Amino acid sequence: MMEIRKEAGGQNIINSYKAALFLLLVLLSLICIGCSSSGGSSGESAPLSYSGISTPIAIDENNADQLLHDTFPGSATEMMDIVQLDKTSYKSIPATLKMALIVGETIYQKDMTSSKDSVSAAIHSNSDTVYGNCGGSYSITISIDDVSGEMSGTMNYSSFCNDGLTLNGSVSYFGSLDLPVSPSSLEFESFTMIFNNVTGTDSITNESETMSGEITITENGSTSNMNVDMVIKDNNINKTYWINDYQITETATYNNVQQEFTGMYYDPDYGYVHVETAEPFVYEYSNEWPGSGIMIMEGAEGAAGGSSMARLTALSSETCQIEVDADGDGVFEHTETSSWSDIGGM
16 A cells, blocks of 8 residues: 655655555546545645745765655656557556546547437546445546547545545546547646545555645657656654655657656655756666666755765666765765665655
8 A cells, every 4th residue: 555654754755646646546447534524525625735844954874865765756667658558558657647547538438439419529528436345435527628639527535445545535637638539549748637635544554645736747759757746744643745846757769768857855854855867867678777877866055065965876777876975075975885676766
């Protein structure tokens, strides 16, 4: 289920929303505790806001590993599919987009099938209610304009429970589909999901998180972009984390995927760091982790006057190197080698 980690440095920035989003959206194929008993579908509450330290983190050898773990996006094949969406390639597409488009495709097909007398209409709309295998329900609406390619809809969860995970809250989404729109294959240009205090609770572990924010995915040829701005509240410890303007770009070539990213990560107990790729991370299609690439993470000013920082360098698809400049003098005084599985990412 969802992973909630309480080590220094906070939670993995992608784990929080990715796990919750998958559990949220996998239920939408129609085959992102803590919420009121009335669920989240009867009106929208004010979105979460970050509450915590808002000054830079002093990076040193004691916290660098954890911070890199928290901020490295992770395996390219789990982030986004830079090839077109089709019925046989769902594996690599991020859960956020994959399941939402499956919903769109399913409802679009249903609408076209049930509207034989008006198939020439530009806008096709539908709605449905789905019940969980352990209680509750969610409702979904969708509208697709097959002339302009615009699509939009909502998902509302009311104590929807499936396989031990209970969801409350609402999601709205909108996007643009490639033209011509075909019910047999929906291909996107852009897709945005807005989470309004979506809470997921694991009945086995009692872990609970609430997400509020926005995820946008755009595609242009062989390049895909994901922008994440999300506040995540760990309801078990009543703390919020902020993924601020995190932008991830992936470009496909014939034999690899190149990943670049930049953004801010806020931890309520320690403050924030800024991360950016100095060299793109290159993933061969046969490997889960990159064989080359460099990431720089900057924090508070060190004793020497420059920014404290950590540098993550891919040595191979199995190992990476971590270097730390705690005093900000431009010299990395601490170096260690780690396995990618320890860094983890997503």
